[in-house]
Amino acid sequence: MTSPAIENVVIAGGGTAGWMTAVALSKTFQPRKFSITLVESDQIGTIGVGEATIPEVLKFNKAIGLNEDEFIKRTNGSFKLGIEFCNWGKQGDSYIHPFGKYGTTVGPVPFYHYWNRARKDGYPHSLSEFALSVKASQQNKFTRPVDIKNSPLSEIAYAFHFDAGLYAKYLRELAEGYGVTRTEGTINNVTQNDNGFIKEVHLENGKVISGDLFIDCTGFRGRLIEQTLNTGYDNWSHYLPCNAAVTTPSEKLTPLPPYTRATALDAGWQWRIPLQHRTGNGYVFCDKYITPEAAQDTMVKNLNSQPLAEPKLIRFNTGRRRKCWNKNCIAIGLSSGFLEPLESTSIHLIHEAIANLILLFPDKDCNKPTVDKFNARLEASYVNIRDFLVLHYKVTQREDSEFWRYCKNMDVPDTLINKMELYKESGRIFRDNNELFGEVSWLAVMEGQGLNTNAYNTMVDCMAKQQLFDQLENIRGVISRSAENMPEHQAFINRYCQSP
Numbered sequence: 008m009t010s011p012a013i014e015n016v017v018i019a020g021g022g023t024a025g026w027m028t029a030v031a032l033s034k035t036f037q038p039r040k041f042s043i044t045l046v047e048s049d050q051i052g053t054i055g056v057g058e059a060t061i062p063e064v065l066k067f068n069k070a071i072g073l074n075e076d077e078f079i080k081r082t083n084g085s086f087k088l089g090i091e092f093c094n095w096g097k098q099g100d101s102y103i104h105p106f107g108k109y110g111t112t113v114g115p116v117p118f119y120h121y122w123n124r125a126r127k128d129g130y131p132h133s134l135s136e137f138a139l140s141v142k143a144s145q146q147n148k149f150t151r152p153v154d155i156k157n158s159p160l161s162e163i164a165y166a167f168h169f170d171a172g173l174y175a176k177y178l179r180e181l182a183e184g185y186g187v188t189r190t191e192g193t194i195n196n197v198t199q200n201d202n203g204f205i206k207e208v209h210l211e212n213g214k215v216i217s218g219d220l221f222i223d224c225t226g227f228r229g230r231l232i233e234q235t236l237n238t239g240y241d242n243w244s245h246y247l248p249c250n251a252a253v254t255t256p257s258e259k260l261t262p263l264p265p266y267t268r269a270t271a272l273d274a275g276w277q278w279r280i281p282l283q284h285r286t287g288n289g290y291v292f293c294d295k296y297i298t299p300e301a302a303q304d305t306m307v308k309n310l311n312s313q314p315l316a317e318p319k320l321i322r323f324n325t326g327r328r329r330k331c332w333n334k335n336c337i338a339i340g341l342s343s344g345f346l347e348p349l350e351s352t353s354i355h356l357i358h359e360a361i362a363n364l365i366l367l368f369p370d371k372d373c374n375k376p377t378v379d380k381f382n383a384r385l386e387a388s389y390v391n392i393r394d395f396l397v398l399h400y401k402v403t404q405r406e407d408s409e410f411w412r413y414c415k416n417m418d419v420p421d422t423l424i425n426k427m428e429l430y431k432e433s434g435r436i437f438r439d440n441n442e443l444f445g446e447v448s449w450l451a452v453m454e455g456q457g458l459n460t461n462a463y464n465t466m467v468d469c470m471a472k473q474q475l476f477d478q479l480e481n482i483r484g485v486i487s488r489s490a491e492n493m494p495e496h497q498a499f500i501n502r503y504c505q506s507p
């Protein structure tokens with residue numbers, strides 16, 4: 008016997024996660040046979056941080072039909088070509104983890120094998136010289152992909168910095184336009200059926216909202232998935248020890264950088280996110296090694312200007328909900344876990360959960376194979392991203408503070424050790440199981456922080472040394488000239504998407 012179809016979806020929470028889910032479900036299922044109600048609490052509010060993204064966000068915006076220029080204008084957004092990491096390998100070091108790629112096709116194996124062989128043969132130029140995103144970032148340039156055959160300009164990969172609060176507001180307008188009903192109020196009680204499925208949420212103002220499927224977007228507290236269903240949490244703070252952040256905005260940067268900066272500090276790291284009207288800043292730290300007061304002082308001292316608002320303290324535990332989907336409740340956003348914002352992956356994880364929910368949209372019984380598949384897919388994403396984040400801490404040569412000594416010497420997952428050893432011993436990197444971060448990302452961080460290799464795929468030895476050097480110089484020249492020809496990031500924004 009088939010289970011009846013879902014009639015009422017209830018989204019608890021109206022932060023970025025709640026409104027992204029609301030707009031995606033309401034836009035995707037048209038005509039729709041189920042209602043969507045979103046409950047949000049003005050009294051509790053949203054987390055109010057989350058400004059940097061990765062290129063996958065373009066797919067989400069496209070799927071919900073956002074006009075990109077309009078979206079940038081409305082969110083005070085800017086463009087992002089990568090992340091600059093300062094002081095991570097050693098004090099004084101810096102490298103950019105670029106979006107897009109390194110080099111171009113030289114022969115049958117990936118570009119970095121040719122570069123690694125050339126380096127061994129004495130070729131002097133760094134990998135960064137082969138990434139258009141790096142060259143453009145260094146000159147504060149930006150353009151969207153330009154339709155020129157065989158040009159690196161046709162392959163530019165980018166993401167955005169934006170004000171996540173304004174983004175949620177914009178998405179709310181769209182979702183309400185697609186028929187989502189919004190209810191204001193704080194959930195203070197939840198009732199369940201005999202099988203444990205959630206039946207109703209009760210609000211402080213007396214309203215009762217019943218549903219067949221509940222999406223928990225209530226942030227860290229996990230009002231439904233944890234406080235009601237006691238699903239459990241895998242704490243990963245032994246791998247990712249930072250557990251708090253102090254944040255504050257400061258004046259806008261001129262010229263406007265098209266990249267995020269992450270600067271390693273004594274007990275964590277500080278972000279700098281350039282928006283059109285201001286700069287987002289935050290010191291992500293571990294409170295075992297520094298007090299919140301000292302972290303705040305350090306962050307403020309490191310600003311380019313005065314803070315524009317009273318610094319805010321946010322506490323968190325890195326890890327993930329044991330099951331993102333439990334019974335008829337699906338956790339999306341911070342209620343499903345948090346891996347810290349080092350590679351700007353949280354908003355992406357929201358998108359990924361929504362995409363999987365659409366693929367696996369259930370009937371009322373939320374049958375086990377469907378739920379298991381969703382949970383397995385989300386678990387794999389969390390684990391893969393976790394390993395990549397842990398890499399940044401593990402591959403440090405810093406020993407100048409207790410925090411960095413811990414990170415350098417900590418035990419890390421075998422999956423990560425295997426990746427590091429494979430690169431060191433054989434010069435190879437693989438993107439397994441469709442993981443989010445591919446060869447370019449792993450290469451950028453490993454090389455950028457001093458995990459180098461002498462190995463490469465010996466197929467590249469087919470090419471004579473001078474021929475290889477000539478080819479690399481040719482590619483390097485094309486990339487350098489392409490960057491020079493790009494407009495200034497600020498000029499590009501002024502032309503297409505300046506906020507009012």
Ligand code: FAD
Nearest residue numbers: 020021022023024054057059194225226340341348353354
């Ligand atoms: P929240 O914003 O906390 O929203 C929760 C919602 O639930 C609110 O509407 C609240 O009112 C409602 N709610 C809660 N309890 C109840 C209740 N009982 N009844 C009714 N409603 C309720 N992500 C990125 O992608 N890039 C970044 O650069 C980035 N930086 C970050 C930096 C820090 C320090 C932190 C902590 C997070 C960062 N994130 C970042 C993550 C990002 O902020 C979140 O993923 C995103 O904002 C989604 O949050 P949310 O909607 O899950 O939760």
